[in-house]
Amino acid sequence: MSKLNIVLASQSPRRRELLELMQIPFTAIAADIDETFNPDLPVTRNIMDIAEKKARAVIKKLTKSTADTVILGADTTVVFGNKPLGKPSGREEAYAMLAELQGTSHKVMTGFALLQGTLCHTDYATTLVEFSPMTGKEINHYIDTQQPFDKAGAYGIQDPFMSCFIRRIEGCYYNVVGLPLSHIYSVMRTMGLV
Template sequence: MRTPNILLASQSPRRRELLALLAIPFTAVRVDTPEQFECAASLEENVRRIAEEKAREARRLYPEESSSSIILSADTVVEHDGLILQKPQGEEEALAMLQSLQGRTHSVHTGYALLYGERKHTAMATTRVTFNAMPKREIMRYIATGSPFDKAGAYGIQDPVMASYVSGIEGCYYNVVGLPLSAVWAAIQKMVV
């Protein structure tokens, strides 16, 4: 069966690049929803809910496009020492986040949602990442690129400076970039059967 068009509810350039790897037709649309964690909910419940809210907002904003498309959205966070690291709000926060990750292992969680007609699928993927210690001058050089400010945990594993300090990864690499491709593809295939 032919895969319907995907309506990607994200303006993330990384998610667009990753989805393009699947070689299926998709359109990326912008949605603005609050990405607020609810204290009473678990991390998994939060990222899945946030992803679903984005998908539902895309359906509301783009009814014509979404009527025959699978809507895909995602939310990625970094968890370290029991703290949730989202996108840093400035240089000081980026520095603190990046310093806290040095020489340690943390988890990257991506909640994703698929809506197709009346069908819905939400899930979360987790990947563990370990960094070697990174000198402060290297962290500051990375921050100066501006790259940390649109990424959970203040880093992109695919960025050359950061990639050179990754000493281990357990789980889906693409999840750390922003979309667990194999899990998403499997869910898409189940939806269109």
């Protein structure tokens, strides 16, 4: 469908699986950058900036880049109230994050950047997720079996057992996993990439 050279600026297995759903061939390259939020900027600006930094870091790694090369960078965070919850530093923080989210709703936001030559389009998507309450024992079981330390907010909506506690979502499911596919595809179409 596309003659473009799509490069995903990520080694996340979840993002690779999601991008495969678009049925557009791509390669994936890790984007080793500092993902620390700037506290002076809103969450939306932070996630779009980080996504763009990932894309720009990967384009520098390419030995050959042509006008047909498009880099996709993305950054996902969980926002509870006004507080962004990134990846937990360890078990204690993962437990605290999951305990905080119980019986409430929160936002999952993914910023993305599509970089082609000098053109860079950034945007973001938001999904509302509502959790049913989990007991302390259930939280510990989830942490023990899923090891959610590489996931924003200390959970993956697609993980086994977590499905028992997702009461409701409003918005794109794939955004919660890590890439708002319909939004990205729509932007790619607008840019004439697909």
